[in-house]
Amino acid sequence: MPKQLLLRKSTRLRWFWRANVRRRIRRLWERGEMDMDPSRGAGRSIFTALDNFARQSGHAEISSAKLILLGFSGIGALFAQFVGYAPDRVLAAILANPGQSDPYGMDLIDLSSAALTVPQFIIAGGIDDRGGTERPYGYFRRHRMKGAPWVFLVQNGIPHCCVINAKPLILEWLDEIEKRRLQDPSKPLRRIDDREGWSGLIRPCSTTRRDHWGERVRCVNSRVRQRW
Secondary structure: OOHHHHHHHHHHHHHHHHHHHHHHHHHHHHOOOOOOOOOOOHHHHHHHHHHHHHHHHOOHHHHHOOEEEEEEOHHHHHHHHHHHHOHHHEEEEEEEOOOOOOOOOHHHOOOOHHHHOOOEEEEEEOOOOOOOOHHHHHHHHHHHOOOOOOEEEEEOOOOOOOHHHHHHHHHHHHHHHHHHHOOOOOOOOOOOOHHHOOOOOOOOOOOOOEOOOOOEOOOOOHHHHHHO
16 A cells, blocks of 8 residues: 555544544543443444444445554553453554553453453553552463463653653564564454563562552562663
8 A cells, every 4th residue: 555545544544533532432431431341331432433434434444454552541451451352353452551440450350362362561650659560560460471472561760651751662562563463454363472572570679659559569670670
């Protein structure tokens, strides 16, 4: 596809998102109807909006397009649920400072084997006193032990904000994920070969900070940073 046409389609899709999907989600939130179950709430609205846009634009392929999810705070928790709802439609997910109250908290999410194949990049702030680090890390560790090809990042000294600081790293990660997962649009997404990656351990720093649930906030120990 010519680059100019691709850019025009991308611009029109961003406009449609801002004018329709984001406005619909905001109205649900304002009315107290932000259902964190994607099969009933905002998650389903995303597919409805994409179907409408596909019909209006004359590009039927948009209805089945693969998605990259990026959610902050409560929307990060929503998109963790969304991966479980539609794993075949998600190319990758970035969950930034994710957190939500029960029964949709990160500590209660248990994804299916199909959802485990979706790469996730989970970011936590080292001094985030809302979403914390313990529950996002527990979510990562619980599924990583089952073979999920995920990444967990702690931003030392960062509160409940500032995910833009990780933008270059996120884009580099997404570029690699796209190369490894995308193939013919009519075929399923490829699985990531987990044997090609590497892993390390996170040691809790000495801190008195606590999150919303009273749990200790983690950061990356200086000795571990030096070794990496």
